[in-house]
Amino acid sequence: MAYNxxxxxxxxxxxxKVRNQTMETIRGQLIKIAGKVTRSARYxxxxxxSSCLxxxxxxxxxxxxxxxxxxIQ
Incomplete structure (x- = not known):
């Protein structure tokens, strides 16, 4: 299931440009990004x-x- x-x-x-990278590289670039999630009533x-590569x-x-x-079926 993980492979799929x-x-x-x-x-x-x-x-x-990043489709041929390994999952470890993708995880490092996209998931391990320092950021902040702000939630308001609508958004x-x-x-x-600003320096995120x-x-x-x-x-x-x-x-x-x-x-x-x-x-949905």
Whole structure:
């Protein structure tokens, strides 16, 4: 199941320039990012530091995830 999730995540969610990287590298670049999540009544805001090297990849991945459509059958 982990392999299937990794394969799906690479093919659908990640930008093209990082698709060939290993899951360990992706985890280090996208998940282990120092940031702050702020929640208000209507919005959830991600605040990343201005010197984050991978913030463009992070935002592109987040945008790709948001564009996915869920079909419940």
């Amino acid at each position: 999730f990794h394969n799906w995540f690479q093919r659908i969610c990640l930008p093209k 959830i805001t991600f605040k990343l530091c 991978y913030k463009e990849v992070f935002w592109q991945t987040l945008q790709n995830i948001q564009q996915l459509r869920v079909q």
